Amino acid sequence: MPLSPDEPALAAVVPAVGRPVSVQDAIRRDIIAGVLTPGARVTETSLAQRYDVSRVPVREALRGLESEGFIDSRPHVGSRVAPIPVHDADDLFAVREALEVSTARSAARRAAALYSGDESPEDWWRIRREIAALLDAGDAHVAADDLDPLVAINDQIHIGIAELSGSATMTRLLRQLSWKIEWLYAADVQPRGKRLWPEHRVIVGAIDAGDGERAAALMAAHVRESRIGYLLRYGVTTPSSDPVVAAAVEERRPADG
Amino acid sequence: MPLSPDEPALAAVVPAVGRPVSVQDAIRRDIIAGVLTPGARVTETSLAQRYDVSRVPVREALRGLESEGFIDSRPHVGSRVAPIPVHDADDLFAVREALEVSTARSAARRAAALYSGDESPEDWWRIRREIAALLDAGDAHVAADDLDPLVAINDQIHIGIAELSGSATMTRLLRQLSWKIEWLYAADVQPRGKRLWPEHRVIVGAIDAGDGERAAALMAAHVRESRIGYLLRYGVTTPSSDPVVAAAVEERRPADG
DNA sequence: AGAGGAGTGATTGTATGCAATCGTCCCTGT
């Protein structure tokens, strides 16, 4: 697996978190962190005071958050933090499966085309190197039993795979969803991703090998396993929309916590 | 296929076009209609004058359009109408395939659950009736050889199927994409959807029958065929990211126009 | 002649103030 054909090692692990936080980022962060609880009523004025800005940037931020699904807004009435998305969890996982299976397959195909010289994507190697760094960082956190950062790293890896697939649209959609995913996991203090973590390296391996179908199958299993684990942990009563997932949940429920 | 278990016939064919157009809708409409051509430079001030509003609503609209992919904006420099998305077409179709295969499968499963009495979704019948109306309307347009409205009707049907699937997330994402799809097709005055049109009724039939895998397979073939047709018509030179599609395009290219 | 830097113009980003709209409460009439 030759990772760096031209440039030197390069650190660049920090996954774009250091931006000069916009109001939208600040509010989203507070929602994900639980400072602004779901169902809480928020007015433009109160938020403006809270973040010490005018109402105008708050307005823009609310519009953006609304389209991301974090805010429910009604004209002339007010806005609320969207109800906790646990109900949407199964839905969200279904979308992830649909999208990410496709990105994994495409990424592997592009890798194959790359090796055969048919294509030379401009920044394929840069992204691939970032993923490698993220995998290493995740391994370190797992080894240190410091699992909290794994949520963000996990998202970054999945977005990175989407970037490798070369589909700007999928990347954009997945980025939207990733925030909600983080929100879902944020409620879970100790993510059980430790068991699933090693799967990432296997998936990336299949991509490197250029085996599209294997990458797709591995990704499908990965997302599905994550979905089952989530539904089990939260004891969601309504069955999953995917019969296979629903059956697995039902089967494992008594054995689990 | 019993369509109306409780309510009477109901017209409601008009697919939500009559809203009091916001600035964002107005700009998007002009982009899709070609009034604002891709690459054109647009400033907040010029748009404000154009639509006779202040810069504030224009700002919000631009933010929204940016997240929809219609506008490329650089801070302190200006905004441009995003370059013509023909290059993204293949990408867009790939996403559609990933999402819509999933929605078709889920919709069929819900139909099966509905018939067996396991579930009673609140507005399943309403949506199903709207789809029926859309199918009829499309048939009428095809019969009259008036193919222009088919683009919008087509989008509405696909969104309706997503709604039947019960996945709010998929519906939201698909709705975002549908605008871009319309943009793509708008360049094509005479959409060649006439040949593909009857497939919709077959897909809906599979959903009604509760046959998830068949619905999924039909939808996959439908989107793929549409994709091939598009790439052929526009003579896109770069091969599709899907090898099957790329091969089909290559095979049919000489025979076609 | 070329490179560097300051000035200028254009554009975005933000704040404040006012108008429009909607929900709610109280008051009145029956």
Added chain:
DNA sequence: ACAGGGACGATTGCATACAATCACTCCTCT
């Protein structure tokens, strides 16, 4: 006591005005 209507308060929607930032040009120095 209850229903209906009007007024008030709260909140959003919008316009104007100003500040900050960036790109570009021209001027100067080497």
